[in-house]
Amino acid sequence: xxxxxxxxxxxxxxxxxxxxxxxxxxxxxxxxxxxxxxxxxxxxxxxxxxxxxxxxxxxxxxxxxxxxxxxxxxxxxxxxxxxxxxxxxxxxxxxxxxxxxxxxxxxxxxxxxxxxxxxxxxxxxxxxxxxxxxxxxxxxxxxxxxxxxxxxxxxxxxxxxxxxxxxxxxxxxxxxxxxxxxxxxxxxxxxxxxxxxxxxxxxxxxxxxxxxxxxxxxxxxxxxxxxxxxxxxxxxxxxxxxxxxxxxxxxxxxxxxxxxxxxxxxxxxxxxxxxxxxxxxxxxxxxxxxxxxxxxxxxxxxxxxxxxxxxxxxxxxxxxxxxxxxxxxxxxxxxxxxxxxxxxxxxxxxxxxxxxxxxxxxxxxxxxxxxxxxxxxxxxxxxxxxxxxxxxxxxxxxxxxxxxxxxxxxxxxxxxxxxxxxxxxxxxxxxxxxxxxxxxxxxxxxxxxxxxxxxxxxxxxxxxxxxxxxxxxxxxxxxxxxxxxxxxxxxxxxxxxxxxxxxxxxxxxxxxxxxxxxxxxxxxxxxxxxxxxxxxxxxxxxxxxxxxxxxxxxxxxxxxxxxxxxxxxxxxxxxxxxxxxxxxxxxxxxxxxxxxxxxxxxxxxxxxxxxxxxxxxxxxxxxxxxxxxxxxxxxxxxxx
Numbered sequence: 001x002x003x004x005x006x007x008x009x010x011x012x013x014x015x016x017x018x019x020x021x022x023x024x025x026x027x028x029x030x031x032x033x034x035x036x037x038x039x040x041x042x043x044x045x046x047x048x049x050x051x052x053x054x055x056x057x058x059x060x061x062x063x064x065x066x067x068x069x070x071x072x073x074x075x076x077x078x079x080x081x082x083x084x085x086x087x088x089x090x091x092x093x094x095x096x097x098x099x100x101x102x103x104x105x106x107x108x109x110x111x112x113x114x115x116x117x118x119x120x121x122x123x124x125x126x127x128x129x130x131x132x133x134x135x136x137x138x139x140x141x142x143x144x145x146x147x148x149x150x151x152x153x154x155x156x157x158x159x160x161x162x163x164x165x166x167x168x169x170x171x172x173x174x175x176x177x178x179x180x181x182x183x184x185x186x187x188x189x190x191x192x193x194x195x196x197x198x199x200x201x202x203x204x205x206x207x208x209x210x211x212x213x214x215x216x217x218x219x220x221x222x223x224x225x226x227x228x229x230x231x232x233x234x235x236x237x238x239x240x241x242x243x244x245x246x247x248x249x250x251x252x253x254x255x256x257x258x259x260x261x262x263x264x265x266x267x268x269x270x271x272x273x274x275x276x277x278x279x280x281x282x283x284x285x286x287x288x289x290x291x292x293x294x295x296x297x298x299x300x301x302x303x304x305x306x307x308x309x310x311x312x313x314x315x316x317x318x319x320x321x322x323x324x325x326x327x328x329x330x331x332x333x334x335x336x337x338x339x340x341x342x343x344x345x346x347x348x349x350x351x352x353x354x355x356x357x358x359x360x361x362x363x364x365x366x367x368x369x370x371x372x373x374x375x376x377x378x379x380x381x382x383x384x385x386x387x388x389x390x391x392x393x394x395x396x397x398x399x400x401x402x403x404x405x406x407x408x409x410x411x412x413x414x415x416x417x418x419x420x421x422x423x424x425x426x427x428x429x430x431x432x433x434x435x436x437x438x439x440x441x442x443x444x445x446x447x448x449x450x451x452x453x454x455x456x457x458x459x460x461x462x463x464x465x466x467x468x469x470x471x472x473x474x475x476x477x478x479x480x481x482x483x484x485x486x487x488x489x490x491x492x493x494x495x496x497x498x499x500x501x502x503x504x505x506x507x508x509x510x511x512x513x514x515x516x517x518x519x520x521x522x523x524x525x526x527x528x529x530x531x532x533x534x535x536x537x538x539x540x541x542x543x544x545x546x547x548x549x550x551x552x553x554x555x556x557x558x559x560x561x562x563x564x565x566x567x568x569x570x571x572x573x574x575x576x577x578x579x580x581x582x583x584x585x586x587x588x589x590x591x592x593x594x595x596x597x598x599x600x601x602x603x604x605x606x607x608x609x610x611x612x613x614x615x616x617x618x619x620x621x622x623x624x625x626x627x628x629x630x631x632x633x634x635x636x637x638x639x640x
Contacts, residue, residue: 035340036128037243040109043091043101047109049084050236050243050340051128054295054332058232059122061302066120069222072154072165075139077228078147081123083237083334084109085147090239097176102148103169103197103207104177110141111201124235134165137199142167142224153194153224155187157217164214168194168221175208184208189221232293232304236335243340248292249281250331250344252575254405254521275354275408276320277573279307281344283333286313290336294319297328321407324353324384326490348576350490352569353383353471354408378463383472383570387490392479392530393583394486399527400579402477404520408571421446469495474515475569479528479535479562481554486530490576492569501563508560510552514539515565517547520572526564535562 036051059077066072078085085102088109092101116131123140126132132140138154145152151170157163170192178184185196185208198205236243255278279294292307292315307315321327327349335341392398423445427438464470472492480487493501501511517539518524524547525540532554539548552562566574 035245035342037340038127038130039242040112042088042105042109045091046240047084047087048238048241048243049127050335051124052233052332052334052341052343054293054330054343055080055124055231055233055235055334055341056128058295058302058304059124062122064120064122069156069220072120072135072139072156072222073224073227075120075122075136076142076146076154076224077123077231078143079228080231080234081140081143082147083234085144087237087239088144089148099150100169100171100175100177100207103145103150106141106144106148107197107199107205107207109144110137110199111204113137113140113201115200115202127235134200137201138165138167141197141199143227145169146224146227151192152197153189154222155194155196156220156222157214158220159216159218160214164217166199166210167197169197169207170194171207175206178206178208179204182209185210187219187221189223194221232295232306233291233332233334233341236340238338241338243335244338246333246335246339246342247284248331248333248342248344250294250329250347251280252329252347252349252403252405252573253278253280254407275322275351275571276318277349277405277407278316279319279329279331280314280316281331283309283313283315283342285339287336288313290333293332295328295330295332296321298325321351323380324351326350326384326387345577348388350387350475350492350569350574350576351407352473352475352492352572352574353381355571356381378461378467381467382470382494383492385472385492387492388488389490390488392486392488392581394484395529395531396486396581396583397527397529398488398579398581399525401523401525401577402566403523403575404475404518404567404569405573405575406520406571407573417452418447471495471570473568473570474498475566475572475574477526477564477566479530479537479552481535481552481560486535488528490574493563498565510535510550510560510562512537512539512548512550512562512564514548515567518566520567537562537564539564 035053036056038049038051040047040049059080064075085106088105089098089102092098092105095101113126114131115133115137117133118131118136120135120139121129121132123136123143126136126140142152142154145167153168153170154165155168156165168187168189172193175184175195186193187196188194195208196210197207198209198211202211203209281292283290283292286309288309288311290309290313292309293304294307294317295302295304296319305317305319307317309315315331319329328346329349330346331344333342424443425440426443427440429438472494474493474495474497476491476493478489478491480489501509523542525542525544527538527540529536534554535552537548537550537552538546541547548564550562550564552560554560
């Protein structure tokens with residue numbers, strides 16, 4: 001097999017792998033997305049690279065906007081690709097002119113990635129997407145070279161259409177291995193000589209090579225003075241042996257689960273009584289001192305926190321959160337030695353409202369706040385009403401596990417004191433001119449209850465009389481039927497809504513109160529069946545014992561719901577995991593982050609049309625390679 005055929009096959013494998021791990025709604029709905037694997041040929045050795053989906057998602061959420069030339073340097077992420085650099089250096093370190101050999105090996109790697117015109121992207125995305133134009137290929141090469149200890153710059157060629165980019169590599173000598181017949185090209189910057197390194201795959205370019213088409217271009221040197229300071233993980237890499245599978249688990253609890261709780265890391269500080277949960281888990285194999293990233297996605301923000309494994313491969317940290325809402329928590333490990341990285345399952349966290357410090361007077365209920373923002377102070381106390389909604393088909397059956405955890409400290413009543421204002425009187429003039437008359441105004445004695453210590457900048461605010469009835473604190477799992485269109489919802493209802501349901505005031509809702517059976521810090525399982533005859537719900541405890549069951553008949557003309565009340569979620573959080581939906585006896589385990597995208601019609605695309613598409617890609621690749629070999633021998637430089 002010729003080198004060009006080898007390269008085509010390698011790229012085809014990358015394309016096929018990419019299809020299966022791409023974040024389409026069906027694939028992303030799986031409980032765990034498979035780790036991306038790629039294979040390259042570097043100096044006659046096989047280089048294996050893997051990327052865990054969470055790392056790909058992280059960089060996919062970062063901005064790729066470029067407002068100035070210096071912005072290109074943000075795409076240089078040497079820490080993330082350091083394992084690739086280490087693998088290549090295992091080959092080149094003992095070679096003569098090892099730095100040049102290392103740089104050329106990096107170029108040979110990026111030359112195996114298909115050239116596709118597109119937007120700037122981070123190196124991880126270039127690897128997973130298995131494509132890029134001159135900018136992504138150059139920033140990937142620069143990242144690996146810097147990770148290997150080389151001093152490099154980016155070179156942007158202007159004055160041509162389109163513009164072009166490659167890398168400049170500092171060597172204190174003229175390149176030894178540049179292409180014969182081509183004069184090495186260099187640029188001097190800060191009294192150092194940088195040799196051009198072309199990253200596009202038109203030719204087997206070496207350090208010092210430059211295409212003749214760039215001769216009239218104006219080079220703009222972009223120094224890489226600072227690179228990414230931290231990242232949530234790294235790719236994994238190995239030589240001549242495919243990376244082995246690893247795993248990582250994740251769990252949430254109210255308190256630390258191990259004896260070394262004093263060493264638990266707190267990832268944020270929110271005051272004296274923050275709302276918090278403990279995130280913990282294990283990696284396998286059980287290496288110590290490994291970095292683990294815990295991702296928290298709130299829908300509006302995406303962040304990560306670092307933890308380190310102990311001698312048993314366990315990690316633990318305290319996650320503090322600020323507001324009610326839906327969070328998606330998962331953990332990731334980058335792997336070690338010959339092991340690929342791994343992602344955990346995703347836990348969905350429904351955080352209820354926080355209790356508020358209040359005190360009672362004779363006629364009023366008070367809280368602390370700023371008088372100018374009274375409405376904004378009281379509104380968050382109501383909590384979130386809608387946490388999640390998942391469209392369902394029919395007939396369908398599904399199950400999920402949940403646990404209720406305490407996630408805060410209920411505010412205690414404020415110490416108050418009674419102040420007596422004695423009776424008084426004063427005179428006030430009424431009328432004007434000669435007709436004015438004085439009248440004595442009597443002010444009766446008044447007794448007022450106020451807090452003993454009011455925090456600085458705050459005053460007592462009068463709450464609405466029915467505030468406690470309007471707080472969305474009754475957490476429910478709801479199956480809703482709107483004329484045959486079913487959905488699974490996670491909602492919090494207030495006292496008025498619960499009263500309307502229980503009194504059945506003209507509604508067609510079936511109500512199941514399971515809160516008296518659900519205890520904190522214990523796992524439960526719910527199974528539900530939706531068919532043309534109605535909805536059946538079963539609640540099981542951790543031992544598999546049936547606790548509650550209820551059926552709601554089908555109503556073809558109106559909306560009817562089955563509401564299962566789980567808990568009062570003030571200062572609590574409900575954790576959902578292992579949601580499994582079965583359509584026509586085909587089970588799918590869903591990632592709660594993407595559950596809203598579930599659609600049975602997508603199965604046709606994945607299982608029927610996708611194999612046809614893959615065969616077409618394979619045939620097209622073979623035809624392309626054949627024509628390529630028979631085509632022109634002189635290949636022009638790809639331009640961005």
